[in-house]
Amino acid sequence: MAAAPVWSVDPRSGKRREQVAVEATDQEVDAVVRAAHAARGALADRAVRAAFLRAAADRLEAARDQLVEAADAETALGPVRLTGELARTCYQLRSLAGVVEEGAFLDVVIDHPDAAATPPVPDLRRIKVPLGVVAVYAASNFPFAFSVAGGDTASALAAGCPVVVKAHPGHPALSELVAHVVRAAGTRHGVPGSALGLVHGFDAGLELVRHPRVAAAGFTGSLGGGRALFDAAAARPVPVPFHGELGSLNPVLVTEDAAAERAEDIGTGLGASMTLGVGQFCVKPGLVLVPAGGSGDRLVKALTDAVSATEPGVLLDRRMRDAFLAGIAGRAALPDVESPVTPGAGGEHTVGAGFLTVPARRLAEEGVHDLLLEECFGPVTVLARYADEDEASAVLARLPGNLTATVHLSAREAAGEGRGADVLARLTPLAGRVLVDGWPTGVAVASAQHHGGPYPATTSTSTSVGGTAVERWLRPVVYQGVPEALLPPELHDANPLGLPRRCDGTLER
Known part of the structure; x- marks a missing residue:
């Protein structure tokens, strides 16, 4: 049977542009993974890794115009947004190069022998080492920052792990182009192209996470797809870590005092955040708790004005557009749900932004309205109007885990008076990033x-953004009683590489 073709598709028209590749067979996935495994030695030297990451950033920048054009043709995200995302990606590569050079991520700890301790302490030297080949599943909504050269790939390479990327079907041509650029950067520093493998196809993605040479995986995408891969990683004869980002509602709570103080500013800011990138950000605010009454009404009016002024936009592909329209229809049909600005089809290939409102008491109860507590990918948010603090707290108590949680406070509450501290305490268990008087879109x-x-x-x-993202792809090893001549230089007493470390309980810098 012939391998299925992989097409590049224009989301603005739904038409095929070109055949980019073919879906990888099981045998081809096996070959790519084994080649990546064989490339581990080329990434062993931290100086080489740092130089490789910086060279990749330089070459991506040099190819910016070609890359942005290719990305826009497949995602319709626009040159301005894509140029900024590419710059962010290059900054992340260079930032991780600095992390590699500093070496603190190795977490070096040395304990010299102590016969007087109970029990006696032998010579122990601890360091973190790379896990091995990392499978990376590219995201649809960030074709640079969370795809072939994105955070998972960059942090895995920084850790010394070769990578095999499963390209996203929404931007296959761009994926091939980015892989070519990064491989060229590696060749300059003795890193073979096989250190960054690339495969296409749904079945190839499943075979990849099951491969015995794959030591860990990183994923950004939907709950259903991510959970299937997570389960496959756990069901292997040797389970491996699966670091997946599966979806987030990103709740926002606006206090009564904050609404009274600046309802219009909050409503306008919410409109900008929820429609940014046609609502396709993983940290889009999808549920906003707004007080009932006059102050809340002012906020709704400002949001109505902001969203009504937003032009229809193109979603990443037809499948996402269909899911968005179906999701809106299902939510809008629920009892007591209203649509001050109705989201939906804006044209044959576009969608219009909007928002829904519902009494918070409906969400505080399990049952009919549970759909409103699930993420809807696209330019829509849900406003839950609460009558009192207890009602708002009851809704928060029902929420699953999130990437972010936000509260808007009045000046008095922000100064420590009123309920500010209590709200923060309620939000902290819900999310990895808690914001005050801001909006979650934009991940520095x-x-x-x-x-x-x-x-x-x-x-x-763990985190997929920032310097500590590298920790996902490492494991600790302790060497006991090993002669110094056989130890890696990072563990020598003289500390020839000048690494930050803890020696006999004392932190050295």
């Missing part, structure tokens, strides 16, 4: 960043 690449959250937002406690 920074050392303190955490992009993750309780299940189903993610399947692990």
Whole structure:
């Protein structure tokens, strides 16, 4: 049977552009993974890895015009958005190169022998080592930042792990182009192209996570797809870590005092956040708790004005457009749900932004309205109007894990008076990033960043953005009683590489 072709499709018209590749067979997946496994030695030197990451950033920047054009043709996200996302991707690569050079991620700990301890302590030297080949599943909505050269790939390479990417079907031509650019950067530094493998096809994705040489996986996508891969990773004869981002509602709570103080600003800001990128951000605010009454009405009016002024946009592909329209229809048909601005089809290939409202008491009860507590991918949000604090708290108590949770406070509450601290305490168990008086769209690449959250937002406690993302692809090893001549230089007493470490209980810098 001939392998199925992989087509590049224009989301603005739904028409095929070109055949890019063919879906990989099981045998081809096996060959790509084994070639990546054989490339591990080329990534062993931290200096080589850092140089490779920087060279990849340089080459991606040099190819910016070609890459942005290719990305826009397959995603319709627009040159401005894509240019910014590519710059973010290059910054992330360079940032991780700095992490590699600093070496703190190795978590070096040395305990010298102590015969007087109970029990006696032998010579122990601890370091973190790469897991092995990492499978990366590219995201649809971030064709640069969470795809072939995105955070999972960059952090895995930084850890010393070869990568095999399962390309997203929404941008296969771009995936091939980015892989070519990154491989060329590696060749300059002695890193073979096989250190970054690329496969296409749904079945290839399943075969990839099952492959015995794959040591871990990173995924950004839907709950259904991510959970299937997570289960496959756990069902292997040797289970492997699966770091998946599966979806998030990203709740927002607006206090009564905050609405009274600045309802119009909050409503306008919400409109900008929920429609950014045609509502296709993983941290889009999808549920907003707004007080009933006059202040809340002012907020709804401002949101109505902001959303009504938003032009229809193109979603990433036809399948997502269909799912969005079906999701809106199902939610709008629920009892007591109203549509001040009705989201839906904006044209043959576009969708219009909108929002729904529902009494919060409906969401506080299990049953008919549970659909409103699930993410709907696209330019829509749900406003739950609460009568009092107890009603708002009851809704929060029903929410699953999220990437973000936000509260808008009044100036008095932000200063420590009123319920600000209590609300933060209620939101913290729900999310990996808690915001005050802001909007969650926009995930800064920074050392303190955490992009993750309780299940189903993610399947692990780690982050996929920021310097600590590298930790997902490492495991600790302790060497006991090993002569220094046989130890890696990172564990030598003289600390020839100048690494931050803890020695005999004392942190050295």
